[in-house]
Structure formats: structure tokens, C-alpha cells
Amino acid sequence: MSSKIICSVDVVLLTLSNSSLKVALLERDHDPFRGVLALPGGFIHPDEDQDTEAAAARMLRDKAGIQSPYLEQLGTFSGRGRDPRGWSLSVSYYALVPGAVVQASERPGIVLHPADDVDWLPFDHAQIVRAALTRVRDKSSYSSLPVYLCGDTFTLPELQTVYEILLGEPINKVSFRRKMDELEILEPIPGAQKAGKAHRPAQLYRLRKQFRRKLSLTDRGINPG
Amino acid sequence: MSSKIICSVDVVLLTLSNSSLKVALLERDHDPFRGVLALPGGFIHPDEDQDTEAAAARMLRDKAGIQSPYLEQLGTFSGRGRDPRGWSLSVSYYALVPGAVVQASERPGIVLHPADDVDWLPFDHAQIVRAALTRVRDKSSYSSLPVYLCGDTFTLPELQTVYEILLGEPINKVSFRRKMDELEILEPIPGAQKAGKAHRPAQLYRLRKQFRRKLSLTDRGINPG
Numbered sequence: 001m002s003s004k005i006i007c008s009v010d011v012v013l014l015t016l017s018n019s020s021l022k023v024a025l026l027e028r029d030h031d032p033f034r035g036v037l038a039l040p041g042g043f044i045h046p047d048e049d050q051d052t053e054a055a056a057a058r059m060l061r062d063k064a065g066i067q068s069p070y071l072e073q074l075g076t077f078s079g080r081g082r083d084p085r086g087w088s089l090s091v092s093y094y095a096l097v098p099g100a101v102v103q104a105s106e107r108p109g110i111v112l113h114p115a116d117d118v119d120w121l122p123f124d125h126a127q128i129v130r131a132a133l134t135r136v137r138d139k140s141s142y143s144s145l146p147v148y149l150c151g152d153t154f155t156l157p158e159l160q161t162v163y164e165i166l167l168g169e170p171i172n173k174v175s176f177r178r179k180m181d182e183l184e185i186l187e188p189i190p191g192a193q194k195a196g197k198a199h200r201p202a203q204l205y206r207l208r209k210q211f212r213r214k215l216s217l218t219d220r221g222i223n224p225g
Numbered sequence: 226m227s228s229k230i231i232c233s234v235d236v237v238l239l240t241l242s243n244s245s246l247k248v249a250l251l252e253r254d255h256d257p258f259r260g261v262l263a264l265p266g267g268f269i270h271p272d273e274d275q276d277t278e279a280a281a282a283r284m285l286r287d288k289a290g291i292q293s294p295y296l297e298q299l300g301t302f303s304g305r306g307r308d309p310r311g312w313s314l315s316v317s318y319y320a321l322v323p324g325a326v327v328q329a330s331e332r333p334g335i336v337l338h339p340a341d342d343v344d345w346l347p348f349d350h351a352q353i354v355r356a357a358l359t360r361v362r363d364k365s366s367y368s369s370l371p372v373y374l375c376g377d378t379f380t381l382p383e384l385q386t387v388y389e390i391l392l393g394e395p396i397n398k399v400s401f402r403r404k405m406d407e408l409e410i411l412e413p414i415p416g417a418q419k420a421g422k423a424h425r426p427a428q429l430y431r432l433r434k435q436f437r438r439k440l441s442l443t444d445r446g447i448n449p450g
Contacts, residue, residue: 004271005232007314044303046229046312051304076301076316078269079276087271089232089316091301 006088009055010041010125012074012132013064013095014115015102016149021165022112023129024102025121026063032084033122037111039129040064041090056093065107069095070148074132082124090123094132096148140166144185147207155194155202156180185211231313234280235266235350237299237357238289238320239340240327241374246390247337248354249327250346251288257309258347262336264354265289266315281318290332294320295373299357307349315348319357321373365391369410372432380419380427381405410436 013024025037040063042055049055053071060066071093078089102110118129139145146162160176180186186205193201238249250262265288267280274280278296285291296318303314327335343354364370371387385401405411411430418426 005230005269007230007232044230044314046305052301052314073300075298076277078316080271089269089277091303091314 004087006083006085007044008041008088008090009044009052009059010039010090010092010128011056011059011071011095012039012092012129013060013066013069013097013102014132014136014149015097015099015112016162016165017099017102017112019161019165021115021133023115023118023132024064025111025113026109027111028122036122037113038122039125044091052091053093056091056095060095063107064102064110065105066095066097066101069097069101070145071095074128074135077124077128090128092128092131094136096136096145098149098151100151137166137168144183144207144211147185147211153189153192153204153206155204157202159186159205184208229312231308231310232269233266233313233315234269234277234284235264235315235317235353236281236284236296236320237264237317237354238285238291238294238322238327239357239361239374240322240324240337241387241390242324242327242337244386244390246340246358248340248343248357249289250336250338251334252336253347261347262338263347264350269316277316278318281316281320285320288332289327289335290330291320291322291326294322294326295370296320299353299360302349302353315353317353317356319361321361321370323374323376325376362391362393369408369432369436372410372436378414378417378429378431380429382427384430409433 015022015024024040026040028034028036028038040059042059042063044052044055045058049058053073056071057068060069060071072095074092074094076089076091080087082088082090102112115129115133118126120126121129136145140163146166147159149162149166150159156177159180160171160173163176164171185208187208189204189206192204194204195201240247240249249265251265253259253261253263265284267284267288269277269280270283274283278298281296282293285294285296299317299319301314301316303312305312307313307315327337340354340358343351345351346354361370365388371391372384374387374391375384381402384405385396385398388401389396410433412433414429414431417429419429420426
């Protein structure tokens with residue numbers, strides 16, 4: 001049997017703050033790397049966790065105070081060298097949450113750090129974050145994924161800005177709106193508007209109920225250039 | 226520490242035979258499910274395996290006699306219920322190999338079974354195979370992935386047939402050739418031809434060296450319909 005393997009889960013929790021993509025880090029409370037910022041994570045508890053996804057959700061709930069975000073398995077990182085305690089594997093997940101959800105968390109100590117500046121993280125956490133960013137950016141180019149970074153309600157210009165931050169380039173407004181129509185994920189909230197640019201009111205939208213935990217995909221890219 | 230978790234790897238080895246997609250199965254030589262056909266797999270050996278990918282390559286080499294195919298991590302399947310021995314996780318991989326490579330294997334007992342008929346497999350192997358098929362079909366629609374099912378040399382009509390088997394629909398010949406040009410993965414073998422349809426000789430191609438272990442992606446689908 002494989003009793004000498006350290007089995008953990010780690011979560012790359014991504015959010016937007018000040019118009020840039022951030023990763024949530026927590027100070028480690030035990031060795032190795034005690035006191036160092038790292039991804040929220042920990043050992044799988046076979047008595048408590050139904051599976052690795054449940055373990056990842058437990059980490060987010062207990063360590064970051066965040067419930068039920070969009071959570072997806074990223075991959076498993078493994079080997080002799082990644083943890084000084086011995087041969088280990090981390091089943092890694094990524095989660096997307098609106099900035100307001102992180103701000104409302106009652107757990108202290110969450111640090112939001114620029115997601116592209118992670119080379120200094122302990123273990124192989126930099127590699128895990130980079131894999132999550134590649135996945136999220138790829139997937140954003142043909143799906144509704146970025147919507148999970150928005151709050152419950154948002155205007156189309158706000159959503160477009162989120163896509164632009166993730167894709168790293170401006171998007172044509174007309175083709176963006178066509179793509180959103182094609183995805184069929186949004187519904188206008190009757191009578192709800194928000195002051196937009198130049199004080200013109202902008203319609204507020206929300207995710208249609210059946211897409212709150214499920215992605216919608218387009219055949220072709222959001223911004224095929 | 227998480228010492229009660231059974232850590233294994235499983236490999237979905239896909240190949241083409243008689244113009245259909247097959248998954249390689251082996252009879253299990255120990256309990257549970259002794260004598261039952263299942264995916265090639267086994268425990269991770271921390272003393273021997275550099276990481277889970279090395280463990281997957283070892284399974285293929287030792288159990289199926291197959292070296293260095295295109296191998297990619299599929300995902301980790303886990304929980305209390307999937308193995309009667311207790312809480313377990315399987316870091317699963319998929320591999321694509323030409324039919325001739327399986328036929329040349331010196332290990333006896335490899336059974337090539339239709340990849341779409343797997344509901345009867347033990348553990349959660351049916352779920353793992355279905356996840357692999359979804360991944361391979363999705364990826365085939367915008368990448369060079371199907372080339373790994375071809376032999377070292379092939380004609381363009383042969384390659385198109387492989388794409389059509391994976392995508393499950395006919396592809397327009399002109400747009401297929403344009404996509405292959407766009408991927409820039411193939412090179413003609415100087416002076417090498419093969420008798421094609423109606424005895425017209427067809428040029429033989431091979432993968433360019435830098436793509437033998439690396440995918441090339443297109444922006445838009447191979448067969449956008």
C-alpha cells in the first residue's frame with residue numbers, strides 16, 4: 001500500500017480588486033514555512049472529506065471563511081521534491097469569487113496578492129498558481145467563466161471590463177455583446193438600473209439560475225482578434 | 226498525516242483498431258476484482274516514482290509493454306466509495322498510441338475494447354474513461370492531438386479519417402487541409418508516397434520533430450460546422 005505519501009489539497013482562490021487579478025494567500029501556522037504566505041490548503045481528512053473536492057471546499061470554508069464558490073479541479077502536483085517532509089501530492093483546485101465575498105469574510109489574515117507575482121511562494125505553489133492562471137485565461141476566452149468574478153448583479157460594461165482584465169486586451173463592445181447573447185447566460189433584472197458612464201443609466205444583469213454553477217461555452221473565441 | 230489514503234494511478238490508453246476508438250484493458254491479477262478487465266494501473270511507489278506521471282509511465286511500460294506515448298494528466302478521482310479497500314484516490318492519465326504500437330507490444334493479455342462501451346468496468350473506471358473521451362474529443366476539435374493515433378508516417382486522407390473517427394462526423398477536405406497548414410505540424414517526407422484512392426499516389430507526411438511531444442492549437446475549431 002502507498003502509506004508514505006502525504007496527501008493534501010491546495011486552492012488557488014482568484015478574485016478582482018482594484019481592477020486587477022489577485023490570489024488569496026494565508027500565513028502558514030506550522031512548519032515547514034511557518035509564518036510564510038502560501039495557498040490555502042492542508043491534508044485530506046479521509047474520515048471527514050467525501051472526496052478531494054469536499055476537502056478543498058472545507059479548506060476554503062475553515063481557513064478563508066468562503067462558502068460555495070465556483071470550484072474546479074486544476075490538477076495534481078506530486079513528487080519527492082515539492083515538500084521537505086517527503087513524497088507528497090497536492091490535488092489542486094481553483095476558485096473564482098467576487099471581491100465583495102472576500103471582503104465580507106470573517107476570517108482574518110487573507111492577503112490578496114497580484115496573481116502574476118508569485119515566484120517567491122513556498123513549495124511549488126508558484127507553479128500551481130501559474131497553471132491556474134493559464135487555465136482561467138484560456139477558458140475565459142470561450143466561456144462564461146469570468147462572470148464568477150462579478151457580484152450577483154452587474155452591468156454589461158462592468159462584465160466587459162472583467163473579461164478585458166482576464167484576457168489582457170481590449171474587447172470590441174459590439175462583438176462582446178453578441179457573444180454574451182450567444183452564451184445565453186444573462187438575464188436583465190426587471191426595472192434595475194445603475195448609473196453608468198456619463199450618468200446614462202445602465203441595465204443591471206444577473207446570471208440565469210441554471211448557470212450559477214455551470215459554465216456556458218462558445219464555439220469560437222470571445223475575442224478572436 | 227494522511228496515512229490511510231490509497232494512492233494509485235490509472236491510465237486510459239486509447240488507440241484505433243478497425244476504424245474505431247478502443248481502450249486498452251488488462252485482467253486484474255489480484256483482489257478486489259481479480260480476473261476482471263480494468264484500466265492498467267496500480268499503487269504509486271514513492272521509492273521508485275519521481276512523480277505521478279512517472280508512475281503512469283511505469284504502469285504502461287511494465288503492464289502494457291508500451292514506452293513513451295503521448296501522456297497527459299486527466300484528473301484525480303477520489304473518495305470513500307470508489308475502492309472497497311477504503312478511501313482512495315487515482316491520479317488518472319490518458320495516452321494515445323498508434324494501433325501498430327499496441328500490436329507490437331510483447332506483453333500478453335492486452336484487450337482492446339470499444340471505448341464507448343465501458344459501463345461494466347470495475348471501480349469508477351467507466352467514469353474515468355468517459356472523462357478521457359470527453360477530453361480527447363474536445364481537444365481534437367482544435368489541436369493536433371489525433372496525430373498521436375497515427376503511425377510515424379501517414380497520408381493526409383488517413384489523418385483526416387482519424388479526425389473524423391474522433392469527432393464523429395465528416396470533415397470538409399479543403400478546410401481540413403487549411404487547418405493542417407495552420408497548425409504547421411506536418412512535413413512531407415521527400416520522395417515518399419503511398420498508393421491512395423483509385424491508385425493515385427498520395428504524399429506521406431510525418432510530424433515535425435518539435436511537435437512529437439507537444440500539441441499545436443488552432444484558434445478556431447477544426448470543423449466549426
